[in-house]
């Protein structure tokens with residue numbers, strides 16, 4: 001018996017760096033998995049690799065019609081939807097607010113905020129039909145402070161916190177829990193490849209050396225927390241926010257070492 005036997009999990013951006021780790025882990029724990037996203041080739045390859053209980057579905061999280069189709073396909077394939085992971089996300093090219101154009105601002109908020117809003121909206125009736133379930137929204141440690149040059153991304157992830165809390169209040173009585181994870185700096189294409197419109201990647205200027213656990217996070221670091229929050233072990237946890245950052249938010253540890 002594994003934690004997600006007879007349950008169906010939809011992960012947005014499910015073929016990405018963290019998303020594919022989440023999909024593999026839910027599948028290994030018995031779930032039917034739906035890989036939702038724009039990267040059809042990677043999604044299909046992952047579904048093929050997993051074999052039974054896995055399906056890749058085209059899902060553009062910015063589009064309400066795309067969401068309806070994805071939730072419908074999930075229910076018709078696997079008979080229900082129990083867990084939604086709003087993982088898809090994009091970052092802006094680094095720039096001061098005064099140098100950020102409105103199109104960039106809107107592009108980031110469309111995916112990170114509107115995508116999460118539409119996901120909760122589309123999944124709610126299906127989660128009710130399944131007699132309850134869980135939504136986990138992936139935000140960021142950048143949602144807990146300010147970060148120069150990342151205004152659209154920071155603002156979008158702060159908004160995800162408000163959505164999480166509001167959805168948790170609205171859905172708790174239906175047995176639907178809604179929580180947020182704040183990853184720190186995780187080794188995925190997100191930090192190793194420049195954002196659209198940028199020439200440098202986050203990994204080019206970020207070093208984990210000064211922090212409490214001096215390494216980049218791995219997708220599996222986020223996955224293990226996610227599986228806990230999505231599982232019945234967290235049945236009294238809703239509207240909460242969990243940081244998985246190796247102590248990044250604590251600040252540098254090097255001064256303490258020198259003392």
Ligand SMILES: NC(=O)c1ccc[n+]([C@@H]2O[C@H](COP(=O)([O-])OP(=O)(O)OC[C@H]3O[C@@H](n4cnc5c(N)ncnc54)[C@H](O)[C@@H]3O)[C@@H](O)[C@H]2O)c1
Pocket residue numbers: 012013014015016017018019036037038039059060061062086087088089090111115138139140141182183184185186187188189190191
């Ligand atoms: N990697 C990090 O350091 C880090 C830190 C904090 C938070 N996050 C968040 O973690 C989540 C996963 O990021 P990742 O590190 O796996 O990066 P990633 O770039 O590997 O994955 C992001 C995924 O989102 C998908 N996506 C983008 N726009 C989409 C859309 N309109 N519809 C559907 N899918 C779309 C991409 O195709 C990709 O598969 C994101 O929400 C990101 O903001 C990442």
